[in-house]
Amino acid sequence: xxxxxxxxxxxxxxxxxxxxxxxxxxxxxxxxxxxxxxxxxxxxxxxxxxxxxxxxxxxxxxxxxxxxxxxxxxxxxxxxxxxxxxxxxxxxxxxxxxxxxxxxxxxxxxxxxxxxxxxxxxxxxxxxxxxxxxxxxxxxxxxxxxxxxxx
Amino acid sequence: xxxxxxxxxxxxxxxxxxxxxxxxxxxxxxxxxxxxxxxxxxxxxxxxxxxxxxxxxxxxxxxxxxxxxxxxxxxxxxxxxxxxxxxxxxxxxxxxxxxxxxxxxxxxxxxxxxxxxxxxxxxxxxxxxxxxxxxxxxxxxxxxxxxxxxxxxxxxxxxxxxxxxxxxxxxxxxxxxxxxxxxxxxxxxxxxxxxxxxxxxxxxxxxxxxxxxxxxxxxxxxxxxxxxxxxxxxxxxxxxxxxxxxxxxxxxxxxxxxxxxxxxxxxxxxxxxxxxxxxxxxxxxxxxxxxxxxxxxxxxxxxxxxxxxxxxxxxxxxxxxxxxxxxxxxxxxxxxxxxxxxxxxxxxxxxxxxxxxxxxxxxxxxxxxxxxxxxxxxxxxxxxxxxxxxxxxxxxxxxxxxxxxxxxxxxxxxxxxxxxxxxxxxxxxxxxxxxxxxxxxxxxxxxxxxxxxxxxxxxxxxxxxxxxxxxxxxxxxxxxxxxxxxxxxxxxxxxxxxxxxxxxxxxxxxxxxxxxxxxxxxxxxxxxxxxxxxxxxxxxxxxxxxxxxxxxxxxxxxxxxxxxxxxxxxxxxxxxxxxxxxxxxxxxxxxxxxxxxxxxxxxxxxxxxxxxxxxxxxxxxxxxxxxxxxxxxxxxxxxxxxxxxxxxxxxxxxxxxxxxxxxxxxxxxxxxxxxxxxxxxxxxxxxxxxxxxxxxxxxxxxxxxxxxxxxxxxxxxxxxxxxxxxxxxxxxxxxx
Numbered sequence: 001x002x003x004x005x006x007x008x009x010x011x012x013x014x015x016x017x018x019x020x021x022x023x024x025x026x027x028x029x030x031x032x033x034x035x036x037x038x039x040x041x042x043x044x045x046x047x048x049x050x051x052x053x054x055x056x057x058x059x060x061x062x063x064x065x066x067x068x069x070x071x072x073x074x075x076x077x078x079x080x081x082x083x084x085x086x087x088x089x090x091x092x093x094x095x096x097x098x099x100x101x102x103x104x105x106x107x108x109x110x111x112x113x114x115x116x117x118x119x120x121x122x123x124x125x126x127x128x129x130x131x132x133x134x135x136x137x138x139x140x141x142x143x144x145x146x147x148x149x150x151x
Numbered sequence: 152x153x154x155x156x157x158x159x160x161x162x163x164x165x166x167x168x169x170x171x172x173x174x175x176x177x178x179x180x181x182x183x184x185x186x187x188x189x190x191x192x193x194x195x196x197x198x199x200x201x202x203x204x205x206x207x208x209x210x211x212x213x214x215x216x217x218x219x220x221x222x223x224x225x226x227x228x229x230x231x232x233x234x235x236x237x238x239x240x241x242x243x244x245x246x247x248x249x250x251x252x253x254x255x256x257x258x259x260x261x262x263x264x265x266x267x268x269x270x271x272x273x274x275x276x277x278x279x280x281x282x283x284x285x286x287x288x289x290x291x292x293x294x295x296x297x298x299x300x301x302x303x304x305x306x307x308x309x310x311x312x313x314x315x316x317x318x319x320x321x322x323x324x325x326x327x328x329x330x331x332x333x334x335x336x337x338x339x340x341x342x343x344x345x346x347x348x349x350x351x352x353x354x355x356x357x358x359x360x361x362x363x364x365x366x367x368x369x370x371x372x373x374x375x376x377x378x379x380x381x382x383x384x385x386x387x388x389x390x391x392x393x394x395x396x397x398x399x400x401x402x403x404x405x406x407x408x409x410x411x412x413x414x415x416x417x418x419x420x421x422x423x424x425x426x427x428x429x430x431x432x433x434x435x436x437x438x439x440x441x442x443x444x445x446x447x448x449x450x451x452x453x454x455x456x457x458x459x460x461x462x463x464x465x466x467x468x469x470x471x472x473x474x475x476x477x478x479x480x481x482x483x484x485x486x487x488x489x490x491x492x493x494x495x496x497x498x499x500x501x502x503x504x505x506x507x508x509x510x511x512x513x514x515x516x517x518x519x520x521x522x523x524x525x526x527x528x529x530x531x532x533x534x535x536x537x538x539x540x541x542x543x544x545x546x547x548x549x550x551x552x553x554x555x556x557x558x559x560x561x562x563x564x565x566x567x568x569x570x571x572x573x574x575x576x577x578x579x580x581x582x583x584x585x586x587x588x589x590x591x592x593x594x595x596x597x598x599x600x601x602x603x604x605x606x607x608x609x610x611x612x613x614x615x616x617x618x619x620x621x622x623x624x625x626x627x628x629x630x631x632x633x634x635x636x637x638x639x640x641x642x643x644x645x646x647x648x649x650x651x652x653x654x655x656x657x658x659x660x661x662x663x664x665x666x667x668x669x670x671x672x673x674x675x676x677x678x679x680x681x682x683x684x685x686x687x688x689x690x691x692x693x694x695x696x697x698x699x700x701x702x703x704x705x706x707x708x709x710x711x712x713x714x715x716x717x718x719x720x721x722x723x724x725x726x727x728x729x730x731x732x733x734x735x736x737x738x739x740x741x742x743x744x745x746x747x748x749x750x751x752x753x754x755x756x757x758x759x760x761x762x763x764x765x766x767x768x769x770x771x772x773x774x775x776x777x778x779x780x781x782x783x784x785x786x787x788x789x790x791x792x793x794x795x796x797x798x799x800x801x802x803x804x805x806x807x808x809x810x811x812x813x814x815x816x817x818x819x820x821x822x823x824x825x826x827x828x829x830x831x832x833x834x835x836x837x838x839x840x841x842x843x844x845x846x847x848x849x850x851x852x853x854x855x856x857x858x859x860x861x862x863x864x865x866x867x868x869x870x871x872x873x874x875x876x877x878x879x880x881x882x883x884x885x886x887x
């Protein structure tokens with residue numbers, strides 16, 4: 001089936017079965033590898049993207065469910081004020097280790113700050129506990145979100 | 152899209168590599184670089200730069216430095232970056248002596264080359280054992296100093312002055328007055344013509360003159376990891392590349408007996424089904440189709456000889472075998488006699504489970520097998536081993552196996568094994584063109600090579616004053632070393648399996664430690680972050696805590712009494728206790744536990760503070776960690792490793808267990824093999840001891856030490872001793 005996906009402001013034509021997860025369409029068909037595959041079951045958050053500003057797990061989001069929703073990925077999140085602030089904070093606080101989960105962490109954090117500009121620890125727990133970091137960088141992830149939010 | 156890959160690598164064959172010939176026999180130098188953090192022009196997926204190794208006049212005095220006439224400085228880093236910060240810390244060692252700043256450099260993965268890039272502590276070009284800084288502390292500073300001396304010599308020659316009157320700073324050589332200066336790029340061609348002095352002959356900086364080592368330099372890999380540009384093996388894209396999903400026999404040694412190939416091929420985008428008995432792969436245009444095709448294939452398996460393997464039998468076998476004497480790791484004094492004479496005897500059995508690595512980047516490997524060469528795109532901790540194994544499998548010469556190493560999305564020891572690459576090559580034999588094989592998370596967890604299950608028996612004797620007079624420790628479990636590196640396995644003794652058990656930091660008048668090798672059927676075991684000490688420090692530090700209790704002494708005071716001869720261990724222990732407020736009152740069912748270790752060349756102590764709820768659930772509220780790792784390179788990276796390594800060990804202590812039933816692993820994804828999440832983790836406070844001792848390893852120290860600190864805290868909170876991991880919260884329920 002042919003679909004037109006609006007990704008980071010640009011339309012892309014693709015032709016895949018409608019039940020194919022968004023993750024693989026972006027990574028393998030369109031070559032946007034910034035979004036990562038971690039678990040395939042929406043358990044780790046590595047594949048987090050935004051559809052119309054909402055964080056979604058793209059490994060469990062079929063391409064036919066997106067419609068004309070605006071998709072934003074890690075490659076373009078820096079163009080939003082929340083994304084830019086988070087990336088800056090991530091660098092200032094040296095959050096990353098292996099870095100593999102960090103695309104998803106930043107995408108989840110950007111969705112959080114968009115809705116909740118001054119998050120509490122509980123807000124951070126609620127928004128970020130779906131994102132696994134096996135390097136265990138959580139302490140710095142939390143600090144960087146607060147740093148970006150100015151709390 | 153597949154026709155327009157944005158990962159373009161240029162492969163430079165060794166014959167074109169260098170006039171100096173130092174790279175003879177190396178295979179290749181792949182041209183893939185990270186540039187310095189603060190230049191703003193870091194390498195990106197879409198604009199990846201290519202290292203021109205054979206630009207005429209490139210200055211390449213050793214395996215680590217490339218400076219071309221345009222001024223580009225490339226550092227070839229012998230160990231792979233998997234989060235531990237080694238591209239930054241090893242670059243700092245080179246840059247300190249070469250006199251360049253980190254924003255002037257590019258970083259490049261080293262190709263497999265034992266002669267140039269061997270890790271002297273491990274004996275292989277392996278990234279592991281918390282050995283990178285330890286092994287390369289001197290060689291990389293020497294390599295940098297050789298480079299600087301030659302560049303200065305080239306400048307001095309041009310100015311016709313004594314090199315001793317010149318100095319180098321920030322990639323520029325200055326004469327005595329500072330009025331004349333030449334950049335490294337301007338000097339590269341001339342420097343490349345000078346004879347290279349032996350590395351051991353160059354004078355290294357006095358540590359008091361370090362300007363980079365010891366600073367919180369920014370990581371060189373951070374910028375590309377916050378905006379999706381960083382490329383891991385799984386991000387490989389090549390012209391004509393297909394993607395394969397794979398199902399491996401759920402039982403080790405089993406075979407696919409029935410496969411619905413027709414159904415798989417009917418899925419849109421599926422190109423091919425490959426059945427190699429031990430595994431079935433579905434090759435497609437994209438992973439979505441490949442996974443769908445694999446499901447449609449509805450594979451039925453013949454379990455083979457291991458179909459009855461289960462955890463209870465494995466443990467039973469360990470219980471039985473551990474009653475027999477093992478290979479002696481250490482024997483001092485007469486333990487049997489001392490035990491018999493002791494006023495009090497304490498016995499205990501400890502057990503630790505099989506553990507999966509569950510790195511965030513699932514196992515994957517891209518292979519392009521051709522008649523006369525085999526290209527491998529993978530993130531590997533063991534490039535030379537991988538190259539050798541692929542050569543053996545394909546029958547191609549080693550030089551024809553081109554290993555394109557990548558950033559690794561979490562290693563933890565998993566990528567020390569080449570099994571994922573071998574499987575991918577077996578699949579690639581049936582594919583025309585490059586193929587990327589990606590394991591699902593379930594495959595990754597169920598076909599891991601696990602941290603061994605160990606069962607330990609301990610006995611100790613105390614005299615009437617509670618003094619420790621006898622220490623006996625038997626370790627039963629598999630030997631990873633015997634399989635991985637047979638020369639290190641001698642007379643039945645696996646030095647890794649007894650590490651940190653044979654030589655506890657304590658003064659022990661009599662000690663006997665032995666090892667009984669027990670290989671469970673149907674289970675592959677391997678290295679896991681912290682290796683031997685991760686198991687042994689839990690056991691030793693728990694048991695010493697039991698002895699303190701038996702002697703009716705405070706756990707910190709008791710340890711101090713046994714560490715009088717060991718000032719560095721005593722220092723970290725005392726500081727950890729002080730920073731944690733050891734001895735200050737806590738509410739009911741709260742407790743503090745301490746643990747101390749010497750491993751990887753570093754002294755570490757941790758205090759954990761826990762709260763055990765009435766339902767037995769354990770909340771780790773705070774961790775204080777003190778590490779003396781000798782002279783240190785980057786304190787920020789060390790703190791990051793202490794924080795993350797602690798969480799890695801804590802995750803295992805609280806949740807980690809791989810079990811077998813009917814030959815199959817019972818866990819499959821992050822809902823059954825639980826990672827700690829942000830809402831569960833404690834704050835980890837780190838304190839570094841500053842001294843000038845030889846550098847010690849860091850990455851595994853916190854992982855190894857944390858379990859005992861936590862279980863000792865649970866004992867303090869509840870009076871219940873945890874002797875097996877993961878922590879069973881059922882037995883910690885409040886009886887009231």
